[in-house]
Amino acid sequence: MAAILHALLQEMEQLPPQERRIAEVILESPSVITRLSIKELAERSGTSPATVTRFCKSRHFRGFPDFKMKLAAETFQHSGNEVYQDIVAGNSLTTIVEAIEANHLASITDTTRLLDMERLEKSIHLLCRARRVDLYGVATSSIVTQDFYQKLIRIGISCTAFSDGHMQITSASSLGAEDVAFAVSYSGETQDTIDALVCAKEHGASTISLTSYGHNTLASVTDIPLFTSSLEQGMRRGDMASRIALLHVIDILFTGMVSQDFERFVPRLDGSYEQVQRVKLRNGG
DSSP: OOHHHHHHHGGGGGGOOOOOHHHHHHHHHHHHTTTOOOOHHHHHTTHHHHHHHHHHHHHTTTHHHHHHHHHHHHHHSSSSSSOOOOOOTTOOOOHHHHHHHHHHHHHHHHHHHOOOOOHHHHHHHHHHHHHEEEOOOOOOOHHHHHHHHHHHHHTTTEEEEEHHHHHHHHHTOOOOOEEEEEEEEEESHHHHHHHHHHHHHHTEEEEEEESSSSSSSHHHOSSSSEEEEOOOSSSSGHHHHHHHHHHHHHHHHHHHHHTTTTTHHHHHHHHHHHHHHHHHTTOOO
8 A cells, every 4th residue: 555545544544524525535445536636526525625735735745736746656656555564573584585575665756755855855955054952863764864864974964873861962952043953753642852952943953854654743843854665564574674774865866965965965975084084004004
């Protein structure tokens, strides 16, 4: 099932009556929805075009046309029987290798189809111009923020990655209008990370979040929400495909930054590499 449809299914019980009717119509015939006008969807769901627009925007789409475009791309991609594969007792090593490869590839593809180019461009612009960047994430998300930290440090961006909730808040309270707070939480419901991002925003910093697709608290309080695939479920998967999806977006942001400000960042990348090599040679490494 496509990430958008999966998220709607997960939200169904919490939706207001009018939005639930829209979701039910979409889930019943997603491929048909991509060919309808906003008026036709409103009529089928017994709502109004304004309600359909609110429904789409509350899920971080720019409107119904944007929603249709991304749903159409996902529906086409998942026209086969692709599913995420869980850990099964007694699987051969060959089967495990194939399953992990399939999960990771599906996660990257699903995430790519959810990306909003305008939000990515705004995020890259803010990160390039930031006086200071705070990175917030705990548990698996802290691994992702550490990865982004080591990338940003190499191009001379002043940044720190925090995994401790108290330190996140402490740092957030010292940010200002020229700074960026970047928060990662796959669920979007990690309270320490939410509190830190809200604090940073209250102090004037620009805020960016990276979460799984769907309605979640962190995305709702962020200036620029970015999303990954939300299809990986279950404790046994160990956040594997979801981690790959998060890192996929981090790599896109970093590469976009270097490309946008090539003359400033590439010499820094080259310089950091040369310094590390020089130290390794001196130490016999």
